[in-house]
Amino acid sequence: MNRKILYWIDFFLPHIGGSEIFSASLIPALQERGYEIEIVTSSEVEGFREWDGNSEISIHRFPFWNALKNGNLQQMILLRKQITEFKKKFQPDLVHLHFGAASYFHLQTLNAYPAPTLTTIHSCPEICSSPQSLLNRTLQATQWLTTVSAQELANIRKFDPSVSARSSLIYYGVELPKLPPRPLNIDTPKLLCLGRLVPNKGFDIALQALALLINRFPKLRMIIGGDGTAKADLMQQSVDMGLGNVVEFRGWVDNAEVPALLNEVTIVLIPSRQMEGLPLVAIQAAQMARPIVATAVNGLPELIVHQQTGLLIELEDSVSLAEAITYFLENPVLANQMGQAARQKVQENFDLKNCINHYDALYQELSGVAIKSQLPAP
Missing domain, CATH: 3.40.50.2000 (Glycogen Phosphorylase B;)
Incomplete structure (x- = not known):
């Protein structure tokens, strides 16, 4: 049985950043292992160009970033409705959420189609003591948390000790380039x-x-x-x-x-x-x-x-x-x-295969919970 993963990230290629490049390697590798993955991400960012990369990756772009930046309440209400409909139609077994501003829309639609949430935090957000902060609410709604650095994991666990038992470190996995390193040029550096x-x-x-x-x-x-x-x-x-x-x-x-x-x-x-x-x-x-x-x-x-x-x-x-x-x-x-x-x-x-194996194991464990929860009671 193919497990459905809703992969939620603030930006995706052609927007360039560490999380975007990492995701573009992780997703195809997990698709090869049988996961059905749909990406939800922002559109209408400055300098945006449509990506002409892997045609097997299904990307759904919404103007999350602009709606939040501009405080457009009408647009936010419309986006909440659109995401609700999308979740009901896709029926994910797991939501892999990369923490960011657009996490707001995932939290607003948690009940559209209940599924476990795996949250990845790439950079330590500004710690906020308010129980209603986006970080606090995301941690409360998360079944498992991963970070890309040990320092970041320690910061989050200190901020919310309840996360300690449901969190882990997974370093970025990056494939080693085939191009060999050249000697360092010291003469014309x-x-x-x-x-x-x-x-x-x-x-x-x-x-x-x-x-x-x-x-x-x-x-x-x-x-x-x-x-x-x-x-x-x-x-x-x-x-x-x-x-x-x-x-x-x-x-x-x-x-x-x-x-x-x-x-x-x-x-x-x-x-x-x-x-x-x-x-x-x-x-x-x-x-x-x-x-x-x-x-x-x-x-x-x-x-x-x-x-x-x-x-x-x-x-x-x-x-x-x-x-x-x-x-x-x-x-x-x-x-x-x-x-x-x-x-x-x-x-x-920072081996790519090890990184993929770690996420594969989490996907199996967490989406398995979702599958079991949908089975009729004996």
């Missing part, structure tokens, strides 16, 4: 910042660090890959700092092109501010044996062990970031060793 161009990523701090280094390392260059609301500000910042000919804004980078891009660069920078679970770019950079400098926030230290698999710095510290870059450029043997150690660590802890 390149730095890389890759991800959504939003303030939380801290790419403005990376530009500040570059400005501190360019006289000492005149051949140093930086690539910023990605799109987002902060792009114009970052481009203006690079011009104002006299870095216009030093920084290349690569634009949107297809996930399939990421390994080749990583092979171009010498060091990967992840100067994130808060609200990072464990960024996918850290895993991808480690797979390609690139030395990483990152802020010590949330799950990043679980992959980047200071002076073993990379270097960690404090928040908002462009001087320390510049010093860490200098350390790698002046110690290429150690930079290479840390990159290789990171590659080994990611192969051991």
Whole structure:
């Protein structure tokens, strides 16, 4: 019997982010194991392009994000009705909910067709003490919770101890690229910042660090890959700092092109501010044996062990970031060793097959509860 999974996520491809890329690998693998999966996600996001990827993935797009952002009560009522009808028609055995703003609509339609909820939290939400907060209500409605970092799991369990017995850590699983890592280029080094161009990523701090280094390392260059609301500000910042000919804004980078891009660069920078679970770019950079400098926030230290698999710095510290870059450029043997150690660590802890097996086991266990509950009493 095929079990029906309603896979609920705020955004999906072509919107680029760690959870979207991860989901695009997880869903087909679970479909191959016999699950019938339907995706419910947002539409009408800034810069939205329809995805021309896997035609076997069924995607249902609703304007959740705009309705909530604009506080459009009439639209929210209509969406609640549409989701109610969709759930009744699909009759899921399990809802896999990726926590986010659109979780509101799942909670509003819990009784449309009762099914267990598996919730995944990718980045620690701001902890709210109100019993009516979206996080609190989601945790209360969840039969099982997974997180993508141990730190995140500890934070959630501290926030709500009742979750401890029904929660677990499942690291992102990422397939190892077929493209082998190139040797690090120290003679004409390149730095890389890759991800959504939003303030939380801290790419403005990376530009500040570059400005501190360019006289000492005149051949140093930086690539910023990605799109987002902060792009114009970052481009203006690079011009104002006299870095216009030093920084290349690569634009949107297809996930399939990421390994080749990583092979171009010498060091990967992840100067994130808060609200990072464990960024996918850290895993991808480690797979390609690139030395990483990152802020010590949330799950990043679980992959980047200071002076073993990379270097960690404090928040908002462009001087320390510049010093860490200098350390790698002046110690290429150690930079290479840390990159290789990171590659080994990611192969051991972020294996895609293991990740799929863990979710498969949860799907079976939780959807089995749903199936049993629908059987007639003996």
